[in-house]
Amino acid sequence: MSSFFVMSLLFGLIFGQTASLCAPSEYTIHVEKRECAYCLAINTTICAGFCMTRDSNGKKLLLKSALSxxxxxxxxxxxxxxLIPGCPHHTIPYYSYPVAVSCKCGKCNTDYSDCVHERVRTNYCTKPQKLCNL
Structure with missing residues (x-):
């Protein structure tokens, strides 16, 4: 192997990690309960961005763990x-939501993340909207 090839490979590996643009990003969640009078718009942060990936053309040659x-x-x-406003007394009016403090490029953990590629548009209100002020 030539020294140019090795240096290019090392540079690509090092630069690939620093070029990943994965960071907390502002996001609005719309929350409503059937029993409550209002939909609550909550401003939070989620992890979003670009992570370097590898093309797995050799699917038959690689282990399944290497394909993710x-x-x-x-x-x-x-x-x-x-607190969701307009809820009757017999209803629990609280909603807990995640706030991203820091992000990383890594394998998707289905315990706390939605790992689906296709996104269905369900983030909207069907009731009058209130903004969450924290």
Whole structure:
């Protein structure tokens, strides 16, 4: 192997990790309960962005664990709780939601992340909207 090839490979590996644009991003969640009068719009942060991945053309030659691609996922997160307005007394009016503190490129963990590629548009209100002020 030529020294140019080895240096290019090392540069690509090092630059690939720094070029990953995975970071907390502002996002609005719309929350409503059937019993409550209002829909609550909550401003939070989620992990979003680009992570370097590898093309797995040799699917038959690689182990199944080598085929999973990196995604932008939570490195550190915390939960906050909001009060949904207009709920009757017999209903629990609280909603807990995640806030991304920091993010990383890694394997998707289905315990706390939605790893589906296709996104269905369900983030909307069917009731009058209130903004969550924290």
């Amino acid at each position: 691609q990196n995604v932008c996922t939570y490195k550190e997160m915390l939960y906050r709780t909001a």
